[in-house]
Amino acid sequence: MELLILFIIPLLSALIILFLGKNKAIINVTSVLAATIELIVSIAIAVQVASLKDVSLTSFLSFNAFGAIILLVVATISFFVTLHSTSYLEAEREKGMLGTKRIKAYFVLLRLFIFFMFVALCSQNPIITWTAIEATTLATVFLITIFDRAADIEAGWKYLIINSAGLLFGLLGTFFFLAQGNGIAVTWIDLTARAAHMDPLFAKFAFVFVFLGYATKMGIVPMHTWKPDAYNKAPLPIVALLSGALLNVAFFGLLRFGAIVDVAVGKSFVHTLFMFFGTLSVVLAGFAIYTQTNYKRLLAYHSIEHSGIIMLGMGFGGIGVFGAILHMIYYALSKALLALASSNIALRYSSSEIHDVKGLFKTLPVTSVLYAIGFFVLMGIAPSGIFFSELYILLAGVNQNIWVALLMLATIILVFVGFVRHFFDMFFGKVPEGIRIGERSKMQFVPAIILTIIILVLGFTAPSILSPLFKQSVIILKGVMP
Amino acid sequence: MIDQLFFTYFFVFITFLMVIIMNVVKKNTIRVYAYFFQSLALVMLLSIQSFQQKSIELFIVTMVLFVVKTVAAPIMFMRIVRRSKLNISTSTFLNVPMTLGVLVLLCLFANSEVFSPLRVLLSQWSNISVFLIGGIFMSFFLTFNKKSALSQLIGVLSLENCIFVISRFLNIHELLFLEIGLLFDVLFWIIVGSIFATMIYKHYGTFDITRMQALKK
Numbered sequence: 162m163e164l165l166i167l168f169i170i171p172l173l174s175a176l177i178i179l180f181l182g183k184n185k186a187i188i189n190v191t192s193v194l195a196a197t198i199e200l201i202v203s204i205a206i207a208v209q210v211a212s213l214k215d216v217s218l219t220s221f222l223s224f225n226a227f228g229a230i231i232l233l234v235v236a237t238i239s240f241f242v243t244l245h246s247t248s249y250l251e252a253e254r255e256k257g258m259l260g261t262k263r264i265k266a267y268f269v270l271l272r273l274f275i276f277f278m279f280v281a282l283c284s285q286n287p288i289i290t291w292t293a294i295e296a297t298t299l300a301t302v303f304l305i306t307i308f309d310r311a312a313d314i315e316a317g318w319k320y321l322i323i324n325s326a327g328l329l330f331g332l333l334g335t336f337f338f339l340a341q342g343n344g345i346a347v348t349w350i351d352l353t354a355r356a357a358h359m360d361p362l363f364a365k366f367a368f369v370f371v372f373l374g375y376a377t378k379m380g381i382v383p384m385h386t387w388k389p390d391a392y393n394k395a396p397l398p399i400v401a402l403l404s405g406a407l408l409n410v411a412f413f414g415l416l417r418f419g420a421i422v423d424v425a426v427g428k429s430f431v432h433t434l435f436m437f438f439g440t441l442s443v444v445l446a447g448f449a450i451y452t453q454t455n456y457k458r459l460l461a462y463h464s465i466e467h468s469g470i471i472m473l474g475m476g477f478g479g480i481g482v483f484g485a486i487l488h489m490i491y492y493a494l495s496k497a498l499l500a501l502a503s504s505n506i507a508l509r510y511s512s513s514e515i516h517d518v519k520g521l522f523k524t525l526p527v528t529s530v531l532y533a534i535g536f537f538v539l540m541g542i543a544p545s546g547i548f549f550s551e552l553y554i555l556l557a558g559v560n561q562n563i564w565v566a567l568l569m570l571a572t573i574i575l576v577f578v579g580f581v582r583h584f585f586d587m588f589f590g591k592v593p594e595g596i597r598i599g600e601r602s603k604m605q606f607v608p609a610i611i612l613t614i615i616i617l618v619l620g621f622t623a624p625s626i627l628s629p630l631f632k633q634s635v636i637i638l639k640g641v642m643p
Numbered sequence: 644m645i646d647q648l649f650f651t652y653f654f655v656f657i658t659f660l661m662v663i664i665m666n667v668v669k670k671n672t673i674r675v676y677a678y679f680f681q682s683l684a685l686v687m688l689l690s691i692q693s694f695q696q697k698s699i700e701l702f703i704v705t706m707v708l709f710v711v712k713t714v715a716a717p718i719m720f721m722r723i724v725r726r727s728k729l730n731i732s733t734s735t736f737l738n739v740p741m742t743l744g745v746l747v748l749l750c751l752f753a754n755s756e757v758f759s760p761l762r763v764l765l766s767q768w769s770n771i772s773v774f775l776i777g778g779i780f781m782s783f784f785l786t787f788n789k790k791s792a793l794s795q796l797i798g799v800l801s802l803e804n805c806i807f808v809i810s811r812f813l814n815i816h817e818l819l820f821l822e823i824g825l826l827f828d829v830l831f832w833i834i835v836g837s838i839f840a841t842m843i844y845k846h847y848g849t850f851d852i853t854r855m856q857a858l859k860k
Contacts (some may be wrong), residue, residue: 286821288817288821288824288825289821289824292821292824292825292828295828295832296828296831299828299831299832299835302835302839303835306842309842310846310857311846311847311855311857312857312858314839314842314843314846314847314855314857315855315857315858316858317839318792318839318843318852318855321835321836321839322786322795322799325799325832326783326786326787326798326799326802329799329802329803329806332803332806333779333806333809336806336809336810336813336815337761337764337813339813339815339817340764340810340813340814340815341764360760360763362760363760363761363763363764366760366761390858393858394858
């Protein structure tokens, strides 16, 4: 029942907005109501999964513990993004950047985007997972280009072509996996059961293609080239979802294949691949962050860095797996906070260049504090959640490969120095002429304040439903059972 | 039975040949026609399989494929070509001799030992593996060698055609709704891609992606 509601609500709300959304009140109320129901239903599903109850709609649609954790993350970010978007889009409308028609399109596509992520998370069939992830590309590409400027179209085109071509290799790899059985409509469980009989060489071969596809969607180096441009041009609430939610959904898909290959060939193959590309992403993003002059692109490189860290955690194994799961949650929420705060800054300064943003403490007193919190939480300052998740990953790295762990630590320090440099540039100095002082409306910072409270609380303690989900997820990822 | 085998080889060869044509021709209209014939060859391959297996489900998939790939996509692309008067316009990053050289290298790579695990899985079809794998790589190359947005669209769709072709020889049996779902995804991709190509033309007055310099500014 919960699963049915989870699927119906985003679709129904998209239809209501599309056909009945004649004014902003209907559009906003429908969107926020839908996001609220989705969040409540997601919590209900997570509680059921935590108590080992079966949450399934058909044999192809059901949740496991790891999927439930990511579902909670996606629904939470979606709720805050929807809430924030109502005031953000109104501000853009006042500036003449958007009309009601485009605002309507924004919310319709947003709900469809959320729907496809839900499908990808609970799909038990690799083809459905792939189709849902590909469909997120189609839903988000028009969100990235919602302002319809020349540069937006360019970024959107790059996003569409690179992601589609990459994901097609993912589909090819999926076919290779499916070809190693003789049954019809294989589920992840079927594939895992067959894994022990797979030809190890072919399992590796198939995984390389799957990795290419899903890593492109995650923005792992060297398939990351779409990311800085897409993040630079997309509305910042959408960046929160791309970075916090979609990245995790794509990695979830990749890990499901990884679990199958672990059984077929042993853990070393996937772990080595994860460590190599994780390191590459962390190092390249670290240098890019240090030299960056655009705070929206900074968010993109930060996303690349953190997807690398998550990949490293999974690659190191052991306690690193637990660290990576924690990191997926903390990073997603902190990044959403930073993106929402950044959207207020972008609205006020009408620029994404760091050198154009000065005296932030004076111009946006509440937003600037929220931005600073997001900033330092994301940097892994103790005792934030990211501090602990990175610590677990580093500890696992010391056991697994000390040089990679040291490289990761050095990059984290480099990123910290680079970030702090940007922080001082943006927060202090003389406010540029013509920039209004003071927040625009309470709705622009209230959702971000609530999100900040959640992040800070989660840094110290986890709700009781998360504990069994964590335990089951670690078993799933280490013990290889989709 | 012999005829069916002959036609299977023939249609696989056609899909492969069309990728080469798409890579070397300059006219966009010819490229769209090549895509049409490639899709038609795929439809024919599926028709043979549905006939061999006496499968109604596969026949339905074939019909949907026919509508999506040989009717909807070419019509949309031809409309873009006519509207923007783009008959002779596609330049490439590499010239024709260099392009042909790369295509040969890609075929050699497709025939290399790297793909021996795949040849084992293709079993009786391993003798055409170079066409199946080579087509995939050449389509990928087409996507990133052409400077025209329309050619890039066709490149991605050709890549997708080649992946569909190889999947037919891997003995994968998916449920009807999954196959139809995949094809609807392709249809939406074609619609989104066509809208995007039109948006590019509206903003830049050309399909040449090298002229898109707004991000650099």
